[in-house]
Amino acid sequence: MPTHDIFAALRARVIDALGTLLPELPPESFARVQVEPPRDPAHGDMATNAALVVGKLAKQPPPKLATALAERLASLPEVESAAPAGPGFVNLRLREDFLRAQLPVVLGTGEHYGDGSAGAGKRIDVEYVSANPTGPMHVGHCRGAVVGDALANLLAKAGYEVTKEYYINDAGAQVLALAWAAYWRYLQALGTSLTEEEFAQSVPGGLQYRGEYLIPVGEALRERFGTTLAEPGGLPAGTSHWLETVRDFTVARMMESIRDDLAALGVAQDVFISEAQLVREGKLEQAEALLAAKGLIYRGVLEPPKGKTPEDWEPREQTLFRATQFGDEVDRPLRKSDGSGTYFANDIANHLHKLERGFAELVHVWGADHGGYVKRMQAAVAALSDRRVPLDVVLAQIVHVVKDGQPVRMSKRAGTYVTLRDLIDEVGRDAVRFTMLTRKADAQMEFDLNKVVEQSRDNPVFYVQYAHARCRSVLRSDNDPSPEVLTAAPLDQLNDPAELALIRRITAWPRTVEAAALAREPHRIAFFLHDLASDFHVLWNRGREDTTLRFIRAEEPEATRARLALVAATATVIRSGLAVMGVTPVEEMR
RNA sequence: GCGCCCGUAGCUCAGCUGGAUAGAGCACGCGCCUUCUAAGCGUGAGGCCGCAGGUUCGAAUCCUGCCGGGCGCGCCA
Numbered sequence: 307m308p309t310h311d312i313f314a315a316l317r318a319r320v321i322d323a324l325g326t327l328l329p330e331l332p333p334e335s336f337a338r339v340q341v342e343p344p345r346d347p348a349h350g351d352m353a354t355n356a357a358l359v360v361g362k363l364a365k366q367p368p369p370k371l372a373t374a375l376a377e378r379l380a381s382l383p384e385v386e387s388a389a390p391a392g393p394g395f396v397n398l399r400l401r402e403d404f405l406r407a408q409l410p411v412v413l414g415t416g417e418h419y420g421d422g423s424a425g426a427g428k429r430i431d432v433e434y435v436s437a438n439p440t441g442p443m444h445v446g447h448c449r450g451a452v453v454g455d456a457l458a459n460l461l462a463k464a465g466y467e468v469t470k471e472y473y474i475n476d477a478g479a480q481v482l483a484l485a486w487a488a489y490w491r492y493l494q495a496l497g498t499s500l501t502e503e504e505f506a507q508s509v510p511g512g513l514q515y516r517g518e519y520l521i522p523v524g525e526a527l528r529e530r531f532g533t534t535l536a537e538p539g540g541l542p543a544g545t546s547h548w549l550e551t552v553r554d555f556t557v558a559r560m561m562e563s564i565r566d567d568l569a570a571l572g573v574a575q576d577v578f579i580s581e582a583q584l585v586r587e588g589k590l591e592q593a594e595a596l597l598a599a600k601g602l603i604y605r606g607v608l609e610p611p612k613g614k615t616p617e618d619w620e621p622r623e624q625t626l627f628r629a630t631q632f633g634d635e636v637d638r639p640l641r642k643s644d645g646s647g648t649y650f651a652n653d654i655a656n657h658l659h660k661l662e663r664g665f666a667e668l669v670h671v672w673g674a675d676h677g678g679y680v681k682r683m684q685a686a687v688a689a690l691s692d693r694r695v696p697l698d699v700v701l702a703q704i705v706h707v708v709k710d711g712q713p714v715r716m717s718k719r720a721g722t723y724v725t726l727r728d729l730i731d732e733v734g735r736d737a738v739r740f741t742m743l744t745r746k747a748d749a750q751m752e753f754d755l756n757k758v759v760e761q762s763r764d765n766p767v768f769y770v771q772y773a774h775a776r777c778r779s780v781l782r783s784d785n786d787p788s789p790e791v792l793t794a795a796p797l798d799q800l801n802d803p804a805e806l807a808l809i810r811r812i813t814a815w816p817r818t819v820e821a822a823a824l825a826r827e828p829h830r831i832a833f834f835l836h837d838l839a840s841d842f843h844v845l846w847n848r849g850r851e852d853t854t855l856r857f858i859r860a861e862e863p864e865a866t867r868a869r870l871a872l873v874a875a876t877a878t879v880i881r882s883g884l885a886v887m888g889v890t891p892v893e894e895m896r
Numbered sequence: 897g898c899g900c901c902c903g904u905a906g907c908u909c910a911g912c913u914g915g916a917u918a919g920a921g922c923a924c925g926c927g928c929c930u931u932c933u934a935a936g937c938g939u940g941a942g943g944c945c946g947c948a949g950g951u952u953c954g955a956a957u958c959c960u961g962c963c964g965g966g967c968g969c970g971c972c973a
Contacts, residue, residue, distance in 0.1 A: 344915090648973095653973095674968090677900050704966085830912075833920090834912095847938090
């Protein structure tokens with residue numbers, strides 16, 4: 307597929323020119339050459355650092371080389387003018403014809419405009435959400451879900467072959483505690499005479515997960531199993547009679563509810579991997595054996611954590627992984643003192659499973675509270691893959707929900723617990739998704755329930771949707787001309803600075819997609835769309851003061867067609883961007 | 897105490913993996929908005945990019961050390 311990225315196209319031109327000017331240099335000396343928009347638009351449409359980065363190799367002062375390069379570039383068909391500038395930049399001003407000629411490309415490509423090849427078809431696994439199946443999803447999970455989903459879409463658009471994955475933590479002590487809690491609700495459904503406190507005393511580690519969401523699970527257990535899991539009178543039976551059954555039943559129910567919540571958010575992962583199943587299949591032992599064969603496992607005693615030694619700390623011999631050989635600070639334990647695997651060990655098994663499925667790159671979206679865990683996981687993946695497969699971790703920071711200027715508490719106690727479903731019901735799925743992407747993932751974020759539904763300029767959701775709705779409104783009022791008709795429009799009618807600014811913004815879409823994908827930063831899409839919407843609104847507003855700039859002018863059918871082409875291209879790019887974010891474009895504001 | 901993330905306009909945040917004179921929105925000042933496309937528009941002011949060194953043609957960006965905030969810190973997930 308040919309690139310639609312005009313920056314990449316011009317970069318190729320620059321490198322051609324360099325090759326002619328400096329035939330003695332090998333092509334790889336041009337690797338650091340960049341062609342990008344200058345900060346100051348007064349410098350033109352594009353600037354290249356070519357003379358600066360190859361000046362030393364070429365043994366030429368950059369300004370001199372820049373002059374020679376500019377001379378060559380000036381004669382390109384795409385280029386209006388080229389001039390050396392500053393310490394050795396070459397500024398390029400593109401021909402307006404060339405810029406306008408991108409509009410038919412957009413119209414012909416549709417929402418696939420911006421698709422790129424940076425991923426080169428590489429298989430990449432994006433794991434996100436991965437909430438414990440111990441309760442309904444709450445807003446804390448929501449950001450990771452949206453960021454991960456948008457990132458996966460973004461990587462697909464940039465040319466990766468993407469798998470969206472959910473890792474179910476269904477093997478640890480947490481799901482046993484969940485089983486106990488569900489069992490209590492089951493006993494209640496049977497009409498037990500025990501009080502909650504009496505029952506709690508028989509629960510190892512105490513009764514957790516007391517939220518009401520398990521009541522229906524207790525009912526369902528009674529419907530399914532009758533009284534067979536309890537002693538007469540609704541009294542608890544020995545764990546061998548029910549624990550595994552209740553655990554599996556409850557986890558399945560929780561996962562159903564999580565999938566429903568995710569669906570309401572527009573998230574549907576391709577694969578769900580069960581930790582318990584990996585353990586049953588012996589993945590943990592396989593991973594351990596693999597690492598042992600590489601000489602990366604030993605029995606040893608760790609130093610106590612410096613400064614803040616836990617009360618009960620005592621030296622113990624453990625099975626350790628040589629994480630320090632791969633950039634971690636300390637070696638990490640694989641097995642607890644009772645010989646069972648640590649969470650880390652199970653996660654190594656999970657990653658072995660990923661590697662076995664042949665992914666070239668791995669990405670995780672985690673909550674920021676897992677930040678301390680990144681290095682050891684990267685070390686493990688490096689060890690398992692002999693450093694061939696990179697693992698990128700995107701950390702999603704806390705979201706503070708605010709309503710009417712007051713923080714909405716995230717306490718797990720009933721009543722103040724904001725579920726994902728509550729949030730979606732309150733402001734809508736699209737607003738949730740868009741807003742979650744209006745900050746860099748690793749920055750803390752305030753989610754203002756009032757602002758997100760506000761119809762004003764300072765609500766980016768509204769601002770972008772409004773631009774699309776305006777585009778659609780204009781196109782509808784001219785009977786939705788087809789791309790073919792618009793492509794044939796006399797585009798040289800587009801020469802107002804605001805029109806050209808909008809065209810320039812549109813042409814930056816492919817490089818925005820690529821840069822955002824490589825940086826694993828889906829929020830950049832939201833910012834791009836905001837800028838694009840802004841350029842469009844500016845043009846629209848100009849038509850208020852100067853009626854000759856309106857899109858539809860009965861007395862100027864040719865100009866009208868050209869402007870409709872621009873409007874249609876704008877709408878196309880907005881849709882292309884919203885698709886990455888998983889947000890539905892609207893036809894009109896209601 | 898150690899590690900990770902963060903520190904940019906009064907506020908909320910961008911800054912395109914090292915580029916030229918650091919940007920946007922809100923708030924603030926000024927001017928516009930009977931009518932056409934106003935769930936507003938235009939314009940102005942606002943900065944020691946936490947501090948101090950270093951790397952180089954060039955640093956908000958990379959390195960080191962401090963200061964400040966968040967998160968984490970053997971047998972939790």
